[in-house]
Amino acid sequence: MQLEAMYQEVILDHYRNPHNKGLREPYEGEAHHVNPTCGDEVTLRVHLEGDGPDARIADVSYDALGCSISQASASVMTDLVIGRSVKEAMAVGDEFLALMQSRGQGEPDEDVLEDAVAFAGVSRYPARVKCALLAWMAWKDATARALGEAS
Amino acid sequence: MTLLPEEIKKDFPLLARTVRGGRPLVYLDSGATSQKPVAVLEAEREFYERHNAAPHRGAHLLAEESTERYEAARATIASFIGAEPGEVVFTKNATEALNLVAYAMSNAATAGPEAERFRVGPGDEIVVSEMEHHANLVPWQQLCRRTGATLRWFGLTDDGRLDLDDLDSLVNERTKLVALTHQSNVLGTVPPVRRIAERARQVGALLVLDAAQSVPHQPVDVSRLGADFLAFSGHKMLGPTGIGVLWGRRELLEAMPPFLTGGSMIEVVRMEGSTFAPPPQRFEAGVPMTAQAVGLAAACDYLTEIGMDRVRAHEEALVAYALERLGEIPGVRIVGPTTTEARGGAVSFTVDDIHPHDVGQMLDELGVAVRVGHHCAWPICRRYGIPATTRATFYLYNTLADVDSLTDGVRKAQEFFGRP
Numbered sequence: 222m223q224l225e226a227m228y229q230e231v232i233l234d235h236y237r238n239p240h241n242k243g244l245r246e247p248y249e250g251e252a253h254h255v256n257p258t259c260g261d262e263v264t265l266r267v268h269l270e271g272d273g274p275d276a277r278i279a280d281v282s283y284d285a286l287g288c289s290i291s292q293a294s295a296s297v298m299t300d301l302v303i304g305r306s307v308k309e310a311m312a313v314g315d316e317f318l319a320l321m322q323s324r325g326q327g328e329p330d331e332d333v334l335e336d337a338v339a340f341a342g343v344s345r346y347p348a349r350v351k352c353a354l355l356a357w358m359a360w361k362d363a364t365a366r367a368l369g370e371a372s
Numbered sequence: 373m374t375l376l377p378e379e380i381k382k383d384f385p386l387l388a389r390t391v392r393g394g395r396p397l398v399y400l401d402s403g404a405t406s407q408k409p410v411a412v413l414e415a416e417r418e419f420y421e422r423h424n425a426a427p428h429r430g431a432h433l434l435a436e437e438s439t440e441r442y443e444a445a446r447a448t449i450a451s452f453i454g455a456e457p458g459e460v461v462f463t464k465n466a467t468e469a470l471n472l473v474a475y476a477m478s479n480a481a482t483a484g485p486e487a488e489r490f491r492v493g494p495g496d497e498i499v500v501s502e503m504e505h506h507a508n509l510v511p512w513q514q515l516c517r518r519t520g521a522t523l524r525w526f527g528l529t530d531d532g533r534l535d536l537d538d539l540d541s542l543v544n545e546r547t548k549l550v551a552l553t554h555q556s557n558v559l560g561t562v563p564p565v566r567r568i569a570e571r572a573r574q575v576g577a578l579l580v581l582d583a584a585q586s587v588p589h590q591p592v593d594v595s596r597l598g599a600d601f602l603a604f605s606g607h608k609m610l611g612p613t614g615i616g617v618l619w620g621r622r623e624l625l626e627a628m629p630p631f632l633t634g635g636s637m638i639e640v641v642r643m644e645g646s647t648f649a650p651p652p653q654r655f656e657a658g659v660p661m662t663a664q665a666v667g668l669a670a671a672c673d674y675l676t677e678i679g680m681d682r683v684r685a686h687e688e689a690l691v692a693y694a695l696e697r698l699g700e701i702p703g704v705r706i707v708g709p710t711t712t713e714a715r716g717g718a719v720s721f722t723v724d725d726i727h728p729h730d731v732g733q734m735l736d737e738l739g740v741a742v743r744v745g746h747h748c749a750w751p752i753c754r755r756y757g758i759p760a761t762t763r764a765t766f767y768l769y770n771t772l773a774d775v776d777s778l779t780d781g782v783r784k785a786q787e788f789f790g791r792p
Contacts, residue, residue: 223393224737224788228730233789259729259745260753260760286759288729289789352729 227346228289229339235293240300245282250367254359256351261287263295265359267367274308276368281360290340290349295356297336307364313337314357321350374685375678377771383409383674384769395739398777403557403585403718403765404743405607408671412610415670419663426659428636442662445669446652452672453602453619454593461618461625461652462660466584467507469603469618470551472655473580474511475631477549478518483629489578490628492548494520499543499550499577501526501534502755505557506748508582508603512551521548528755532559532708539571547577554586554602558747558763559708560691560718562586569598578624584608589687589717589767591680594619610675611668615661625651632657675768683768687717690766690775694719697779704782707752707761720747720761723782726789728762734785735762740777 248266255262268280281299285292298317302310317337320327325345329338343353381387384407391397399407419441425434427442443457450460463469480490492498498512502525516523524542527535543550550572555562565581572579580601586592587602588609594602601624606615620628630637630648634657639647648654675683692712698704703724709715723731732744743763746753753760764778 224734227733228788260750261729262759288727290729292727346733349729349733 226342227349229342231297231336231339232289232293235296235336236289239292239296241281241283241296241303242285243282244284245280248280248282248363248367250363250365250369252359252362252366254355254362256287256291256355258351259288261285261291261352261355263287263291263356263359265295265356265363267360267363269307269364269367273368274306274311276307278302278305278307278310278364281363283356283359285356287355288349288352290343290352291355294337294340294353297339298356298360301335301337302360307368310364311361314361317357318354320344321353373689373772374682375768377686377769380678380769381771383411385410385413387769391739391741392737398738398740398774400764400766400770400774400778401741401743402588402608402767402770403747403763405613406588406610406767407769408612408667409610409674411674412612412667412670416612416663416667419666424663427662428653429659438662441666442660445665448669448672449617449665450619452676453587453617454595455619456622458652459594459619459622459625461620461655462665463603463616463618463655464614464661465607465616466582466603466605467616469616470508470580470582471511472618472631473601473603473620473628474515476628477515479629479631481519486627487629489624492516492519492521495546496521496548497524497544497546498522499524499526499547501552501563502528502751503534503556503559503561503563504551504553504749504751505582505584506750507584508551508553508580509751512549526552528559528752531710532556532561533714534561534563536564536567539568543568543571543575543577545575547572547575549578549580551580552582554581554583554592555589555716555718556708556749556752557585557718558720558749558752558761560715560720561709562714562716564714566598573598585716585718588675590684600624606664606668606671609668609671611671612664615664615668618655620651622651625655628655630654630657634658636660678768686768687766687770688712690770690772691715691717691719693772694764694766694775694778697775698782701779701782701786703786707756707758717766718763719765720763722758722761723785726785728760730789731762731782731785734788735778735781738777738781738784740774740781742778 263285265283269276423437425438427439480487583604587604602619607613637657707720728744
């Protein structure tokens with residue numbers, strides 16, 4: 222079945238046992254994003270150490286309501302960005318965005334995207350790409366706010 | 373079954389196509405938009421091939437033919453809802469029809485004394501319900517913002533009905549307008565319109581009905597409803613997109629100021645100012661959606677030939693079967709009334725521990741098209757504390773086997789997404 226290409230076991234694992242879920246203190250930036258077409262919501266906080274693009278992402282915490290794709294993507298995203306510098310994490314985010322916009326044609330680099338390569342199949346379903354990007358967009362927004370406050 | 377849906381399906385070319393790896397299509401999303409029979413496609417095509425011209429302008433033969441067909445379409449559509457042709461205004465869709473009334477009411481502030489009835493301001497109240505589609509909620513929220521009027525609303529009972537306990541206090545002497553769905557697009561609920569209409573009449577409030585989900589699916593006779601305005605869309609009733617209807621009682625349309633202004637809605641235009649045409653032309657600025665009107669009239673003819681009583685009976689049988697079959701599945705909860713009493717053909721449900729998007733994706737994989745999300749009625753989800761629902765909606769071309777495909781798909785989703 223085609224569906225298994227989209228709902229990889231990795232995705233279902235993250236959906237059933239999400240990493241880093243729950244809202245935590247301290248944090249410098251918070252963002253609330255919704256997908257108005259389906260009502261999915263995420264509130265996400267970023268805790269940075271240091272200033273500017275070299276700041277280290279010490280924690281990303283979130284509370285989210287949504288489908289398996291949006292929940293798993295949030296979980297995978299936190300694993301990918303926590304511990305990196307903002308600059309590095311943004312580069313990973315750009316790579317993920319490119320994969321999601323590839324309409325099934327992307328060849329993801331597992332060294333960069335790790336578990337997030339599992340979302341390659343999602344890019345073939347345009348209606349679901351927004352689900353996979355929701356937490357990433359909230360993270361970018363929260364990070365921009367955190368940097369705005371830090372600088 | 374009252375109808376023979378397998379025979380009816382043959383009139384709808386799209387329903388013969390396959391999806392997702394060659395599976396037959398099971399279309400359970402007619403509440404969003406219906407499919408179109410050949411008769412409607414042919415009527416539009418014939419208009420464009422033989423009679424296309426701008427109606428109500430020009431003296432040439434094509435303009436005459438186009439005008440005749442446009443006005444004949446109005447008469448057919450009016451007759452379909454028990455109205456006079458002069459009471460039928462063409463709009464883009466039900467959303468625009470509802471906005472037309474809301475904006476005409478703001479425009480009443482600067483119109484003549486004949487528009488007094490439509491003026492609202494601080495101290496006045498507009499009443500809606502918690503089960504409205506955004507199209508019958510947001511325009512009234514915005515009207516209140518523009519004018520200083522207050523928005524109030526009926527709540528819902530736990531079983532998906534309108535809570536009418538405080539009808540008399542909610543609809544009171546300050547109420548200028550009540551805007552209500554004639555059939556919920558999420559819950560399927562059909563509110564007791566006559567009772568609410570009586571109360572509105574007592575206090576002198578106007579009653580606007582959002583009939584987008586009722587006119588396509590049941591006989592509607594505006595002369596017996598007790599409403600003042602009624603809005604519906606063509607594309608949900610086998611007609612084309614781009615055309616909807618605002619029906620209004622004649623004396624109200626005659627007193628109501630225009631919403632959109634421009635060509636064809638005027639009487640006399642001078643540089644200093646203009647006067648406006650009588651209804652319905654007053655509310656139809658610009659070259660209208662002529663081919664779409666012709667297509668919608670063909671849809672009305674198609675439905676009339678089958679009989680709206682039979683369409684309703686057919687859908688009631690499908691809903692009864694769907695409620696029964698879905699009710700057998702552990703973890704499935706119906707959002708809305710669980711009997712067919714005062715209920716139309718929208719069946720919304722949740723599946724424990726599986727998000728509607730994921731249910732919908734599995735159904736899509738199996739060729740079953742449903743709607744997932746909040747269905748443009750977000751407050752309903754908030755009321756019942758759920759993020760979204762999966763919704764199946766039925767029409768005259770659906771079969772009991774389509775319902776089986778739905779329930780099979782839900783069970784497959786449970787197997788697939790359930791914890792191993």
